[in-house]
Amino acid sequence: MPRLQYGQTTIEWRFKADATLKRHYVTVERGHPVLLRGPAVGLEEQEALVRRRARWIREKQALVEMPLAEELIVTGSRLRYCGRTYFTEVRHVPKLAYSTLRFTASRFVIETPAGRSIGLDALAPLLAGFYRDRAHEKLLARVRHWERQSGLQARGARIRHFQSRWASCNAQNVLEFHPRVMELPASVQDYVVVHELCHTVEKSHTRAFWALVARQMPDWRRQHEVLERAALGDAV
Structure with a gap:
């Protein structure tokens, strides 16, 4: 896998050619090499594109690789909406068939049959729907x-x-x-x-x-x- 050195940071990337894109895009995800997508280019130009965004990549890698502060969302956790984070209340409702999420203008309310907490994986589709x-x-x-x-x-x-x-x-x-x-x-x-x-x-x-x-x-x-x-x- 290609890599380049940017100061003390080694950046590895993989390239995915996508003829539908007019520009090149970089994506940084936890536990994965940088993804570079866009029109087909050679290795030398790929490196130039990654180097151009190296500072941005280093900052985003530091952000996404930070340990998750909470693996579980509980009452008192905060979720983001419109540039702010809002208090979140998690209610245990055993009779529910599945978890729900709603926003009350001042807080998020999650009702779940699973208990008084909800995992990030279970929360993700609820938040995406919201x-x-x-x-x-x-x-x-x-x-x-x-x-x-x-x-x-x-x-x-x-x-x-x-x-x-x-x-x-x-x-x-x-x-x-x-x-x-x-x-x-x-x-x-x-x-x-x-x-x-x-x-x-x-x-x-x-x-x-x-x-x-x-x-x-x-x-x-x-x-x-x-x-x-x-x-x-x-x-x-």
Whole structure:
């Protein structure tokens, strides 16, 4: 497996050619080498792409390899939504057939037949469903708001799971958003929406693209920095 040395950090990566992508993306996951995906390139160019994002990769590896503070979610644990973490209450309800999760505006409430705690593996699909439902309700409304505000028009918007990115604007100008965008602060959610709307006009990250983003959202750099620090994939 190829590797490069970045300071005291050794970065191993594997490459997955994907002709459907126009750019290259890196993904950092616990216990796995860095995944580089995108159009087919040779080893030398792969190394250049990984080196370009080496600092970002090192920071994300340090983050994801940290020991999990909690293997179990219990009352008093905190879950993330819209840039904040909220108190979580876990209720034991033996008569339930399966666990449920709801949000009461100030806290998460989990009801489970398994006891007074729930494992991260069991929680993951509940939280993913919550983010997906909220994205349909709130994020798509922000797309319509920014279309009116900016004059930019998408041919549609939908929620979709990606392996290594927050959002996309496809060749038909349909916007697609990962449900986990709902973890981010509202201002950063808006930046993701504006970013993808600008791709309906400029497909690449050219100077003209960033100038268009700046016209719609003058403080975009601040939101972009928050997005850069969030733990999902990143483009190179």
